[in-house]
Amino acid sequence: MIVKAFPQDFVWGVSTSAYQVEGAWNEDGKGESIWDRFCHTPYRIANGDTGDIACDHYHRMPEDVALMKELGVKGYRFSIAWTRIFPDGKGKVNPKGLDFYDRLVDELGKAGILANATLNHWDLPQALQDLGGWANRDTTDRFAEYARVMFDRLGDRVALWATHNEPVVVTSGYLGGSMAPGLADASVAYRVAHHLNLAHGKAVQVFRQGGYPGKIGIVLDLQNYIPESDSEADVLATQRMLDHSHHLFLDPIFKRQYPQGLMEWLGTIAPQPQEGDMEIISTPIDFLGLNYYFTLKVRYEPWGGLLKAAARPFSAPMWSQTEMGWGVHPEGLTAILLKLRNHYGNPDIYITENGTAAPDQPDEHGFVQDRERIAYLRRHLIAAHDAIQQGVNLRGYFVWSFMDNFEWALGYRPRFGIVRVDYATQKRIPKLSAYWYREVIRQNAVWE
Incomplete structure (x- = not known):
């Protein structure tokens, strides 16, 4: 048995998001979000499920934090519901919403758990969507205002801030229709992507101007894409997939430009930055959050939509597909x-x-x-350790997710948690994986 030890200051954490766990969808002055509206629209969500109650984390937060402490967790990644702070997306602040996140961050502090807060985990205020949502450039300024309020209120106690979670998925809500707000208009979707990037940059600038003590970054969904074959058609189709899902967000932040190949492919629907936009977007960040679940093999497909590409799950030898139909490929x-x-x-x-x-x-x-689940997590931690050994500046790992929760369009069927939630009683029951993870944290190591 080989022990894979991690750096001494490595952060071992768990993740959730507001809409997936909080519930209390219309309590204490909270406004309606696009996911509230989407879930309350017939035939959008499997089984007619909604996030109205979810895991009732809004009311059970202290016991949830206590359970994290019991499991030895060192960091908690959560998101803030914009509609709890600004019920209409702008205007008057809702003090009860601020109070909830104040209590959450204070509970984490008392438990010795690092606070990792995400400002936008998909749940845009419906009032802003009614004005065009992320397709409306004005939303970028509303986001910066919201960010400033949160930095002012929690900035002394939050160690890590992320502007957006998986902006490519937010973009898909305007491109494919299966996620909120449920639109399907490519001519709007890439404008949305640019505005998400711009909003990110404006929020980072607000953070820099305020001199807050924490660190700020963004969380991107970076799955691994590899060509089905070495044919030119498959290689180029893979590049288009990478440009759309990775480089559309990485390149503006780190290289101050959009991927040229994708821009040429999109033509008139490509993002159209205004003067100064790329300078704002590329304001330096302190860290990058990475969400990784699977690897896909990509081929050229004439019927493959705008990108003329199709993808299939790919698993490493000895691995099958997951409950989500995803492949398992830790090397990715x-x-x-x-x-x-x-x-x-x-x-x-x-x-x-x-x-x-x-x-x-x-x-x-x-x-x-x-x-x-233990086997999956173990192999991915070994893969992460391999990257550290090759010089990658990996500072922490947050399991998705702390507990079973509302899984968006799939409702409550998939269970990702290391803690089981009995939705009928809201009882939390740590799974074997929770105790395994507690030992990984205690040893600061994983075994191969």
Whole structure:
């Protein structure tokens, strides 16, 4: 058995997001978000599920933080519901919303758990969507105002801030229709992508101007894409997928430009930056958050939509697909980390999401022996360690997710948590993986 020890200051954490766990969707002055509207629209979500109650984290937050402490967690990545702060996306601040996140950050501080806050985890205020949402350039200024309020209120206690979570998924809500706000208009989607980048840059500038003590970055969804074959058509199709899902966001931040090949492919619907936009977007960040789950093999496909590309799940030998139909390819995580080292200046990186939905079967006590999840997490931690050994500046790892929760358009069927939630009673029951992870944290190491 080989012990893979991590750096002494490595942050071991867990992740959630507001809409997926908080519930209390219309309590204490909270406004309606695009996900509230989307979930309350028939036939949008599997089984008609909604995030109205979710895991009731809004009311059970102290016990949830206490459970994190019991499991030895060193960092908690959560998101802030914009609609709790500005019910209409702008204008008057809702003090009860601020108070909730004040209490959360204070609870984390008392438990010795690092606070890692995300400002936008997809739940845009519906009032702003009614004005065009992220397609409206004005939303970038509203986001900067919201960010300033949160920095002022929590900046003395939050160690890590992220502007957006997975902006490519937010963009897909305007491109593919399966995520909120449920639109399908490519001519709007790439304007949305640019405005998300611009909003990010404006929020980072606000953070710099305020001299807050923490660090700020962004969280990107960087899955691994490899060509189905070495044919020119497959290689170019893979490049288009990478340009759309990776470089559309990485390149403006780190290189002050959009990927030229994608811009030529998109033509008139490509982002149209105004003078000064790229300077704002490329305001230096302190870290990059990386969400990694799977690897896809890509081929050229004439019927493959705008990008003329199709992708299929790809698993490493001895691995099958997950409950989500995703492949399992831990080496893909190492590949993405090395790409960031080689092509983007080797930034400080936190793996902000990594995990799997597994076929959890609770016993009569509600306990789940999720050995499949443990195997998944273990191999990905080994892959992360391999990247550290090759010079990647990886500073922490946050499991997705702390507990089972609302999984967007799939409702409550997939379970990603290392803690089981009995949705009928809201009882939390740590799974075998939670105790395994506690030992990893205690030893600051994983075993191969």
